[in-house]
Amino acid sequence: MANYEDDKELEWEEIETEHIIRDEWIDFRKSSYRYPDGRVFSPFYTYSRRDYTVIVASDEEGDYICVRQFRQGIKEVTTEFPAGGIERTDGKEYGSRDAAEAALECAKRELLEETGYVSSDWKHLITIPANATIADNYAYIFMAGKCRKTGEQHLDETECLQVVKHTAEEIEDLIRHGKFEQSVHVLAWLMAKEMICRKRKILL
Numbered sequence: 001m002a003n004y005e006d007d008k009e010l011e012w013e014e015i016e017t018e019h020i021i022r023d024e025w026i027d028f029r030k031s032s033y034r035y036p037d038g039r040v041f042s043p044f045y046t047y048s049r050r051d052y053t054v055i056v057a058s059d060e061e062g063d064y065i066c067v068r069q070f071r072q073g074i075k076e077v078t079t080e081f082p083a084g085g086i087e088r089t090d091g092k093e094y095g096s097r098d099a100a101e102a103a104l105e106c107a108k109r110e111l112l113e114e115t116g117y118v119s120s121d122w123k124h125l126i127t128i129p130a131n132a133t134i135a136d137n138y139a140y141i142f143m144a145g146k147c148r149k150t151g152e153q154h155l156d157e158t159e160c161l162q163v164v165k166h167t168a169e170e171i172e173d174l175i176r177h178g179k180f181e182q183s184v185h186v187l188a189w190l191m192a193k194e195m196i197c198r199k200r201k202i203l204l
Contacts, residue, residue: 009036016042025049025093048094049137052130053107054083054185056192057117057144063165065115065147070160071181079164079174080182081189084110086140094137103127103140111144113154115163119144125191130184141188143195168193 016032026049032042057065064081071078086106090099104122112118123143130139155161166174171189174180180189 011036015040024091027094046134046136049130049135050085050088050093051097051100051103051138051140052083052085053103053110053140053142054081054188055107055111055142055144056081056125056188057111057115057119057147059117059147059149059165063167064171065111065117066164066166066171067114068162068164074181076181078181079166079179080185082111082114083182083185084114104142107140107142107144111147112151113156114159114161115147116149116151116153117144117147118150119147121145123195125188125195128184128187139184141184141191143192 012033012035014031015034018030019027020030021028026047028045028047030043030045032040033044034040059065066079067082068077068079070076084106085093086100086103088095088099088101092099104124107122108118121144123145125141125143127138127140129135130137153161153163171180175186175189180186
């Protein structure tokens with residue numbers, strides 16, 4: 001078994017790439033890679049999509065604002081947190097982050113558009129690859145506290161969302177029974193719980 005001394009020795013070299021689909025929505029690629037030991041393997045499939053935000057939002061009563069919508073990947077209606085793609089100035093759905101709006105501004109906009117709620121209490125929890133194995137986009141996860149409703153939904157033409165509220169205990173139960181099915185959203189909940197527990201310890 002090879003003994004790799006540092007990260008550079010673990011890196012793969014991309015030696016050939018075919019863009020199977022490359023339009024304004026996605027860059028879907030088939031690549032060949034050379035392993036650190038010299039072997040070459042293909043195909044590996046990867047894609048580029050735009051970054052997005054996820055918002056763990058709670059209202060003034062302490063309930064959590066969620067949405068239910070159909071997810072075509074698993075062909076089910078899921079319960080999840082408000083979320084949405086970071087808009088870009090170049091008309092594409094992926095590419096340099098220099099051409100993208102600020103993540104916090106996206107989070108505020110998505111919360112308002114999807115739920116009609118706003119907040120003045122925001123906290124960035126983590127920025128993390130959405131799926132490091134096959135994609136290069138990132139999820140920006142935020143908490144929004146003391147949310148108050150100021151209007152109605154303003155959904156995109158492809159969105160059909162139902163706003164629902166859950167207590168912390170109900171979200172825990174949904175996760176436990178496999179009914180809160182977006183993995184990054186589960187991570188968002190765990191990060192938010194950790195932040196809440198930390199605040200309580202400081203107050204005590």
